[in-house]
Amino acid sequence: xxxxxxxxxxxxxxxxxxxxxxxxxxxxxxxxxxxxxxxxxxxxxxxxxxxxxxxxxxxxxxxxxxxxxxxxxxxxxxxxxxxxxxxxxxxxxxxxxxxxxxxxxxxxxxxxxxxxxxxxxxxxxxxxxxxxxxxxxxxxxxxxxxxxxxxxxxxxxxxxxxxxxxxxxxxxxxxxxxxxx
Amino acid sequence: xxxxxxxxxxxxxxxxxxxxxxxxxxxxxxxxxxxxxxxxxxxxxxxxxxxxxxxxxxxxxxxxxxxxxxxxxxxxxxxxxxxxxxxxxxxxxxxxxxxxxxxxxxxxxxxxxxxxxxxxxxxxxxxxxxxxxxxxxxxxxxxxxxxxxxxxxxxxxxxxxxxxxxxxxxxxxxxxxxxxxxxxxxxxxxxxxxxxxxxx
Numbered sequence: 001x002x003x004x005x006x007x008x009x010x011x012x013x014x015x016x017x018x019x020x021x022x023x024x025x026x027x028x029x030x031x032x033x034x035x036x037x038x039x040x041x042x043x044x045x046x047x048x049x050x051x052x053x054x055x056x057x058x059x060x061x062x063x064x065x066x067x068x069x070x071x072x073x074x075x076x077x078x079x080x081x082x083x084x085x086x087x088x089x090x091x092x093x094x095x096x097x098x099x100x101x102x103x104x105x106x107x108x109x110x111x112x113x114x115x116x117x118x119x120x121x122x123x124x125x126x127x128x129x130x131x132x133x134x135x136x137x138x139x140x141x142x143x144x145x146x147x148x149x150x151x152x153x154x155x156x157x158x159x160x161x162x163x164x165x166x167x168x169x170x171x172x173x174x175x176x177x178x179x180x181x
Numbered sequence: 182x183x184x185x186x187x188x189x190x191x192x193x194x195x196x197x198x199x200x201x202x203x204x205x206x207x208x209x210x211x212x213x214x215x216x217x218x219x220x221x222x223x224x225x226x227x228x229x230x231x232x233x234x235x236x237x238x239x240x241x242x243x244x245x246x247x248x249x250x251x252x253x254x255x256x257x258x259x260x261x262x263x264x265x266x267x268x269x270x271x272x273x274x275x276x277x278x279x280x281x282x283x284x285x286x287x288x289x290x291x292x293x294x295x296x297x298x299x300x301x302x303x304x305x306x307x308x309x310x311x312x313x314x315x316x317x318x319x320x321x322x323x324x325x326x327x328x329x330x331x332x333x334x335x336x337x338x339x340x341x342x343x344x345x346x347x348x349x350x351x352x353x354x355x356x357x358x359x360x361x362x363x364x365x366x367x368x369x370x371x372x373x374x375x376x377x378x379x380x381x
Contacts, residue, residue: 071246073245073246074377074378075279075280075380076378076380103375105246105250105344106344132341132342132343132344132345132348133341134338134341134343134373134374134375135337135338135341135353135372135373135374138373138374138375139373145373146316146317146320146373147316147317147338147373147374147375147376148316148317148375148376148377148378148379149375149376149377149378150378164316164378166378
């Protein structure tokens, strides 16, 4: 009981000190996300084969794109996903967009992928790639890609770099900074 | 200050690339033998197989959906080719502290449930997969015995459809083994497929 009071005082104190209480509010929402009323039917998942995905892999605009290949069953992918979300939020005003390309199997879209998007309240654009001809599209995305995920492509109209690795937020930010002016 | 930052960034990138670009084997290289523990507790080496003409070495595991999707096809490869001199040797490369679902007990249970007839070995200490250059599960290395050792003849995927065995158009590994058995050249010596990164 004593702890609750202490936490209460601390929260009150921090709210008082910091005018924006958004962070506290977000944490609260996350902790009760099970109550969220979003249904999987509300998730309009875009599904592409490689030809369809191609338009998201190059640009003529000033924008920098961070394309992350992941799946809900891939533990290191799920671990780094919050960093991509954070990057997407922090760098939106610097013309950076994150696209999360899910490689979940089609029969898992409704049972795993959509519930994951809802539960984790993903704000970045999520699309699904469903193309079994991986021997063609993996080297087309990068000659350096052996096919392991997580994998990430960062590009703008002048430059592109492929990473077959996991990221921390700092590492990701360091890479992205090299792309923005 | 900026100079230092740039230097640190460049250095970090160089270190990162040095670690991500694992050398590994190319087609034509001689692959190392190993002495790894099988699910029956016995140690297995390629040199144990006196009559083999070669090996279908597959880095695979219990916990990767792609590996699971290929379990029956790996078993079918062994059924088809062990008697022709090319047995399947499966090696589980993951760190089992990170993936307890791939530990020895789990491997034994999975092999029993699926009726694996091939050895399913633990890459204890994760010493073997980096030498091969495997990055993911499943990842196939087809080896052919020769006077200089076990030569890598094919690296890559089992076939061209991880989702549906019935929809496979090209059976890469079967084509490669058939070519070796017939004394012909392998048409596709390297292919790529999505897989789960090996957990370190």
